[in-house]
Amino acid sequence: MGLEKRTVKIIVIVLVVFLIIGGIVGLLLGLLLNQRYVELEVWPRSDDYNWDQPLIQFRASDPGTWQHWIRRINDFLSVYETNVPEEPARAPCSTRNRQEQQLRSPNCDNAMRMWAPCTIDNYYGYADGKPCVFLRLSHVHYWVPEPYNMSMPLHIPPEMPEHLKQIMRLRPAHQFGDYVWVTCEGEFNSDQENIGPISYIPAGLPPGFPTTRLHTADRIPRNARALPDRDPGPLVAVLFENPRRGVLINVECRIWSRDIYYDRSSRVGRARFELYVD
Template sequence: MGLEKRTLKIIIIVLLTLLVLGAVLGLILGLLLNQRYVELEVWPRSDEYTWDQPLIQFRPSDTGSWHHWYKRINDFLRAYETSIPEDPPRAPCSVHSRHDSSMRSSNCEMAMRLWAPCIVDEFYGYNIGKPCVFLRLNHIHYWVPEPYNVSTRLAIPTEMPEHLKQFMIQRPAQTFGDYIWVSCGGELSSDKENIGPVQYIPAGFPPGFPTSRLHTADRIPYAVRHVPDQVPPPLIAVLFENPRREVLINVECRIWTRDIIYDPSSRVGRARFELFINN
């Protein structure tokens, strides 16, 4: 009888230990799950794309050196082709030049003006050494973001760029909705000197992704979270107005949310690429 009681106690202890371990593991996974899936993508990218060395190199005067970047952007943007763009448009609505008027509606023409100069008509700036790159969020179906805004009585990071703070004030979340804010800059101190002015396109709109357009975990049923989106997510274009030439520039872009802790050694919510423009 004593042996049976001892065995029963051991079984109970083992079960309780497994339950505790399971709960702890579940908590850890729950905390890490948000960060595990969030990816900030950069386009264009090469076939040999690696996160550590995603180099974009070209010579503006040599069409052959940048035409493949132009083509890759066009191929990427084909998924956004539409004759009736949303307001504001989530991306350039056509990869067809304005000379091919039969392929572009009047609504699309208006949308393209918002996205200029990061449009096909202007070769996305590569022909004049003022390149555009496109950013979008991926792997967000299991993510519930916690955006920064002035409507919530929580501190805004002091290191957040001033222009983002100004947009929060000008477009408060209770009126305009929340955004996953985005900023790009030089990765190292020398890069900050060489990168030159950076503009976010469409100009005049918040540099970020409106949460109302993102299919995050709080907006889609659990059963379909593994299914790819039928509508492509919104984009942001980043225009480099005057990057220094003949210098390798390390560029870092990141998103700003309360639930993602910035870590320069992590890929979560952060993207990087290298820009080298020949004379």
Template sequence: MGLEKRTIKIIVAVVVLVLILSLVGLLLGLLLPQRYVELEVWPRSEEYNWDQPLIQVRGNDPGSWHAWYRRLNEFLKVYETSIPEDPPRAPCSVHNRRDQHLRSDPCDIAMRRWAPCTADEFYGYARGKPCIFLRLANIHYWVPEPYNMTSPLPIPPEMPQHIREAMRHRPAHQYGDFVWVSCGGEFSADKENIGPIQYIPADYPPGFPLSRLHTADRIPYSARNMPDQVPGPLIAVHFENPRRGVVINVECRIWTRDIFYDPKSRVGRARFELHVE
């Protein structure tokens, strides 16, 4: 009888402990900020709103686009360097060549690779053909499962053709894996109005190379809650001829096997509104 009472006490204690731990986990989940893989869009206005981030510009009016030019320069300052990596993770300078700013030869080469999404060309805003920059955030706890042609798992039928071609031309066993990126019109009318877009640098795959991402499998456990010491790589999206006078809803997303696309979620996707007057 004594053994049975002790067994019951142990069971009750275990149940109580599990309930307490579950309650603590629930409270932490409610009180602590949620973390998820975020696809950041730059430039951002001072009153940035994820649901309706509007980028509005009049190409023939410097007053309408200079603020975007300035914000992009502020954002890109952390990438300023005289010796960029190869391939460069971002434009290496925020100084317009009209300012007669001296650059190293490697930096000049890097800037040509990022054209027209550079300070030299005002990131396209002066011509009403703007560039936006994409960067991954909140990846300290994430171990991505990339798509590639060497894996036996199927490629989703909705994957854009430009990503499929990049996977064929840059096989993972030679060039490494990528977190692929695509952008397009969010709704039917937007798909018609968005016009051609180009991923910059144009000679490289439209995505983030895993070798440059500080994901959970590449950093010590103790450092996973700390910001990256090195800013992550960028992708620029150049809108070559968006329809004038209409608001275009743009959606960008990443493609990995472990992140499921959900148009109502913020995980791995970004949206913004583009209005070129």
């Protein structure tokens, strides 16, 4: 009888230990899932894409050096090609150059004007030495973002750029909806001197991803989180208006969300690439 009681006690103790360990593991996974899945993609990218050193290099005066970048951007944007009106358009609606006399619907023409000069009509700026890159969030199915919003009495990080704070003041979430904000800048001091002015396209919209268009964990059933999106996620184009020629420029882009902790040693919520305009 005593042995049976002792055995029961051991079993109970083992079960309690396993429950405690399981709870700790579950808590840690819950804290780390966001950091594990959220990724900021940069396009175009080469066949031998390397996250640590993704180089975009070309000479504006030599089409042979940038035509392959145009093809890669077109391949990337092809899933967005549509005549179905979207307001606002989540991406350029066509990868066919207007110079080729391709017919477009009025809705598509409006979308292309909204995304100019980051469209195929302008060769995405590469022919002028003013390249566009496209940013997109991926692996968001397990993520519930916690957007920054100036209308909420919560801490805004001091390192947030002033232009972003100003936009947040002008576009409060209760009127315009929440955004996962995005910014790009030179990675180091010398890069910040060489990168030149940056614009976010479409110019009339905030620099970021509207949460209403992100298929995050709070917007889809649990059993659908492993399935691909029917509609590709929204984009932000970054236009480099006058990067210094003949200099390698390290560029870092990052998203701003309360639950994403910025860390240069991590890939979570940030992306980097190198730009060299010959």
